[in-house]
Each structure stands twice: as structure tokens, then as C-alpha cells.
Amino acid sequence: MPTLTIDNQKITVPEGKTVLEAAEELGIQVPHFCYHKELGAVGACRMCAVTVQEGSSKGLKMSCLIPAEDGMVVTTDDEQSTTFRDRVGEWLMLNHPHDCPVCDEGGECQLQEMTIASGHGVRRYAGQKRTYNNQDLGPFVAQEMNRCIQCYRCVRTYQDYCGGRDFGVMGSRNRVFFGRFQDGTLESDFSGNIVDVCPTGVLTDKTYRFKSRYWDLQEAPSVCPHCSLGCATIPGGRFHELQRVRSGENQLVNGFFICDRGRFGSGYVNHPERPRQARNNEQLIGMDEALRQLDVEARGLIEQHGPEAVLLLGSERTSLEANWLLQQWAKKLGCREPVLAAHGPRHQAAQVVAFDLSDRLASLEQVRGSDLVLVAGADPLAEAPMLAVALRQVVRSGGQVIVYDPRPVELPCEFDHQALSPLALLDFLTAGGSDGQHVRELLQHAESPILVGGADLLGVEGLQRLKKMSLELSNDQRPCLIYPLLSNPNSFGAALLSLPEQDDLLTRLETGRVKMLVCLESDPLLEAPESDRFSVALTKLDKLVVLDYLPTPLSVHANLFIPTRTPVESDGTFINNEGRLRSYAGVLEPGLPISVAEDGGHPPREFSTVSPGSDPLSASRILQILLKDDSSLVELHQQMVADFPRLAGLTGLTPSDAGVRVADAAARNVVNIDLPEQPVGTLQLIVSPARYGSDLLSRYSDKLEPRFSSAWVMMNSQDAAERGLQEGDKVILDTETGSFCLPMICHPQLAAGCALVENSAALASLVPGAGISYCEVSREVSHE
């Protein structure tokens, strides 16, 4: 641990830290552009010059490149360094346009800050500036190359870190160009990160263009609600409109970057059809009245028909607090315990993770640091995009990634792929023949092996087998940890709070004893399999109550509708896929955005003391009102910890924290699941989430529309040939859920004996994670 002196202050830093990092720890800001915490240093911009007075090599040095040495004496504010940095600032500004007032980066521009900090104010250069033609990079990123200062951060992020192959640097000398081969949409699912890393206004968020200045935005640390990883985000809003989302930093989870689904999937907050007022059937009512009606009617029904009469349904996308309060409300009402997730099989799988695997879960940081990752039954880009970037870091540092999944999985790195059908995958996890033996041996010899398991495809049975594998592969020197993928931002939280082995939603509804169903931020029509069965069950109800912030089909059917707030409009906590409590802070107060009101024209000219559309309350607030509970969030957390000691980490947790793991749970009894027998001539049906538009929040986000996919069914080329089918044929897919007429596509890398479909708005009734099921594919019979 070298101790060095920077500007007369002594500091001891770990071996290998650079002088720039040491200075930063002392609070000394050395100006820099090309150095970035996650990307490292390249010494391209020459801005971070300091003078080494004592050390193995003295003189003017680039502080991002020289390691801290014991006894080193460095000055950052001496004449030589400041003059050099002045010159570099002037030189970087040589071609840079003086257009800050019309540049979208103005106000949060590192170049602006550093230029002012270095004191460069008057341009001496009177010659012509170098100019470029810009490219159209698609709907997400705007390019303005004239502002480029050649720090290479974008290409280091896009290509090196995230593995994109269609954006790079061309040319040489003073004519380098950062862009694509030709105009066109950036292909990477992580393209938005180049907006965050660009230190000036070359690459900006096209969806946020000219909407706000940075200082006018309301921002707060938040958690991405688009998958189960819980990446750190910083949403920014203004005028009741969520205008953009940028990446937050959480070294234990996402590091510095986020995926495009998280960044550009925020449109659901401003959705023009978002219900913002309470409603009794067709009649709009106030929030107080709606809550009074809900309370009175729930009590009345229970008094009249007993505790089964009211069924409360929580959700995997609502906060931990709201789910817990729902349980408290059930106790107070005297009805049976709530069901906390509409999707039974997913919920059961999440319980295996929350209980049985809780002592062997890896963080995403541990995945990045692993030397061998086995991905079983998971398609990272669809289920948890930032995992794909983490796997790339494994390969970049010399590790290996092996994927066993039926789908033609793509990753932004080199990896080995074995296409096994879901049933064969289960066999592989237990014994797996010689191939399984070989993978086991590799894992045995790895230093920090990790097993990634997708809960949707593996299900309860597969996750239990994965645990057995992890136990066998762990030894005294090191564990073999599991990194599970769940479906929703709070799947783990809902599972943790749930009573094990309770009846699922449909079983309870179909008894006919339920008179009132209260759905809290959940739409089983879209978020659970067997929507037909659910539709039928709905007809047996006297009253359907929906509390939600999305314009879901169920909210239209509701007898009583109560609007709630999105995660960016409330404080709360999610538990991510590895059991980490991640709390988020509200950014905005709800209200009808000006951009949506009056079709984007002038806001209403009526005077009012409240802003239109500001009725929604957070789900937890609504439940607290029903419980007549005035506790603050801190007090609420204390009660939750008392009720569930595993949640001890809630105490003192703040949104800017990296998050605390929930305490381990005792493993439960292993339940043997009977897998359904495969009928002769059928194919195994695989329902995978689409990369965009499978999770409800991204489905209601207009910004992501260019990425939405159409519906199709995919077959292995050989299976298709056996059935006399060709790519592009219209086929009939017969499933337990129903028949679908879809175009067929062939893929040689899809496991044999399988049919793959993607869940999205285009094919909403097939929902992933419903378990092993079978289907048939046949040619559409023409009616001519």
C-alpha cells in the first residue's frame, strides 16, 4: 500500500491505483476526459497532466497512467502542470463549436466544466474549423460530430465494454470519425450508454432532445423496474413528465451502465391513456370516496360471506412495502392471506430462490469477476440484459462462458452454446451424460465458478437441481454460487413475504366463494398464463377492484378503479434477483404532463388549486390510509423488520446505497414435481420474453416501439423440414392455451424438438415461465 503526497496532502492507496485516483480520493479534481472509472485510462486526451516532483520518473506526467508509488510527491497546481493543461484545453477547444446555448449537453458538459476550470476563455485560433457530416444513428442517439474531442470513450464503451460491433472509430489523425459504416439504427441493446459517457454534446439522448436543461430536471436515485436485476438508474422529470433515465452507479449490481430497455422504457409514466382518476364503473370519483367505498364494501362482503369473500392480489412489480401492507390489511379485514403474485409457477420458482437458494446467491459483481460461468436455461439479453454485459467482462478477462439453453441465444462475447430442449436441460443438470460430466469437471477446476439459472425456463424443479449441482461443486476453498434470473423487479420480495404452499390465484377464484377481487398493480390477463381461465373466473365475481398506474385491459373491466403511482413517483423498496434490498426515491409528483395534455398544445386555461391528474397515491400510501396508519417510511420499515427478521437490512437503507442482502433462510423441504409426459409427435413449447415489450412497463413505453418485434414461431430447420415446412410459411401453433396462426421462421441453433415463441404485445396470451408444456405445429389449411 503506497503512501504518497499530492499537493502537500498524504494519502495511502491500494497497490495499482493511479495518481489520478489517489488525487480523487483526496478530493483533488484533476481535469480529465478519456479516463473513466469503468473504462480505465488510455492517455488520449492529455488533460490530466500533473508534475511528479519525487518518484521513479520525475516531471510532467499523465496522472491517469502512472501508478501511485511509495514516497512519491506530486503537485497538480504548479505552474508547469497548469500551463500544460491550459494549452490542452485550448487545443481541445480548437475545433469545438461555441454553441453551448443550443447544445443539449449544456449544463452537464464535462468539456464545458473543464474548459472553465482550466481558465481558457478567449479563442486565439482564427482558422477554419474541422467539420463533419453527421449520421442518423436511429431513434435513441443523436450525433453532432463537430463537437468531438476524440476521447474514445464512446467506442470503448460501445465496443470494448458492451460488445457492440456496428459503431466504432474510422479515419486517422485529425479526421477521426466516431460512428457507423452507414446511417442506421445502432444495433446494440446497450447503445444509450454512449450518451452517458460522452463528455460533451456529440452523442445525446434523442428522445430527450431539447426538452430540459439539466438544472431544470428533478432527479433522484432509483432502481430500474424493467427486469429483476435492480440496476441503479437516475430518472429525470419535469412538468410531471418523466423525460429521461440515465444510468446510476452501483458497483455490486450494474456498475456504471444500463441497458436500452431500462433507459428508453420509461414512457409508461407519461402514457396518454394512463388512468389518473378513480372511477366507480363509468363514474369518476374522488380518491377519498373511492377508498371509502373499497373499505366499506370489503368489510360488508366479509361480514356477509366470511373470510373467503375478499381476495387480495399483490404483485411482483409493486413495492415490498405495498405487498407487506396488503398482508396487514388482510389481517385487519379478517380475510384470507393475500396472493402476492398472479403468475403461480413464476411465484413458486421465485420462492425457491428466496428460500432454498438464499445462502448461495452471487451478485452481478461476482459474476463479472468469475472465471467460468455456466448459463442454464437463460437468455440474458431477453431476461436480464445487463447480465449479458457482465458475461462479456468474464470473457474479456480470460474467463469462459458456457450456455445450455434451447434458444438460439446471442451474447455480446464469445461463448459455447449447447442447444438442449427444456426436458434435456433438466437431465443435464442432474446427470447429463459425458457432456454434463465434462462441464462439471471444468466447473470443479474453476476458481470462482458461477451457475446462472433462468427461473422461467428451469422452474421449481430445475432450480432445485441447480442447487444440488452448486452443492456438489462447492468445496472448502470456494463456493460455487448461483445467479438466478427472475421475471420482475420485486419477484424476490413477493416470494419472501409469501406463505409457502398457499393456493394460487385461480384455484381460489374458482371455488366461487370469492365475491371481491382486489388487484394491486397486477393484471393476470397479461401477466399470468391461462388468461382464459382467469376471464371465466372473473365472471363469478360481484366486484372487481383494480389499483394500477398502467392502462391495462383489467383496469377497463374494473368496477372500482383506483389510480396509483409509478415507482418514479413514490419511495419504496424492491428486492432484486440475488436478494438485495434496493430502495428508490420518488422523482416526480404525479400529474398530467403538459406534453400529453391538450395533445401537447397549450395547457388548460382554467384556474385550479390542484394540477390535473395529480390524484394518484402510491400503493403503500393507499393501504396506509385503509389501515388508518400514519407511520413514516422508517417506522414502516421497523414494523416490517419485526415481522420479517430477514428484512433487517431495511434499517437505515437509503436510495443511494448499493443495497443490502436479505438474511439467509432455512431451506425448505424439497418437493418433487411431476413433469407432464410428452405426447407422441408433439414439440416442447418454449415461451421466451421478447427483448422489448414483454415486461408490461416497456410494453406501455412508446419510445421503445422501434424495437418491438412481431409475432412468429421458430423451429429447428430439421424439424421444419420433417413437417414439410419452409421459412415464412403460415403455420398453426396448437398449445394448451389455444391455437395461433403465425409465420414460421427456421433457425439451425434452436434445440431439436422445440417450438419457440416470444411473449410481447404481438403475442400476449402466451406468457413465459408457465412450466413444461407441449404443442403441435402444422401447415395452415387454406380455405380456398
Add this chain to the structure above:
Amino acid sequence: MDSIEKTKPVGLLEENQIAEFIHHARELEHPRELIIDILRAIQKNHGWVPDEGIELTATILGLTPLEVEEIATFYDKIFRRPVGRFPIHICDSICCWTRGGEGVAAYFQQQLGIEFGQTTEDGMFTLLPSCCLGGCGRAPGVMIDHNFYGELTPDKVDRLLADLRQEVQA
């Protein structure tokens, strides 16, 4: 092979050249080593490398067009725009400069009536500045079609241009 058929414009590479490059690329751990070789082969056949040439190279090597373009645009001896029959690379590095390179460059421009980066109207000559060509002992010099011509004077430049014109007519 289908995709190669689709992206193959006439006259970029011969069938057997394509087959040979594909064969060679399979034996390499890093097929991108071949980028320059393929681009030069295209340039030899076609005079310069059009977008289709970049795409063809990418298809042969299993790369994205961007990955080929990054290399193609880095080197000033790979032409991404049409050039004349004889691109003239005039050295502007220090040895040639000390021996009157600037004067030679000016003389070329005056004789051909074009500036750096331009092509003569008859499509014969393109003038390009170049960094050191390694002919310092015979400075000032130029490179034309892989041949180095040194110790240039206005007389020698006149003769050189006349010879080249004649070569085309012959």
C-alpha cells in the same frame, strides 16, 4: 455463400480470389488479419474500394462492415473514393522538405492544374500528400504504383508525367 453472392458487385474480386480468401481466413485465429490483403486485391482490380468492397470483405471474414471500415479508413493508401489511373503520393516528411519537396509538390500541382486531393479531368492523375516513403536518401520523392521516383527536379517531373501518359496510350 448466398450472402456473398448477394453482395458481390462485378469486378471487385475474381471467383477464385474469393474462394482463396475464404479458405485462408478459415486457417487463421484472427481472420481480420486479412482485411488489408483483401482491400488491396479489390483496389488492384477496381482502382479503389467502394462500399460494396467493404461489405464483401466483411462477408468473407465474418466481420461487420464497420470493423472493416475502421481499418480501411485508417490507411491513406486504401482509396475509399475514385482516384485517377496514377495516384501520385508526394512525400511531405522532413527529409524531402529539406531537399525542396515543397517546390516539387507545387510544380506537380502547376503542371497538372489540380490541388492535393484532386484528380485531373482526363482521369489520369490524383495528387496526394504522404508521410515518409522511406526514400530519404533520394529525396525529394514520390510514389506511383508502388514505384519510388527520387531526386526529383522540374525536368524529371515533366519526363515522368510524359512517360506515364505514354504508358497508358501504348
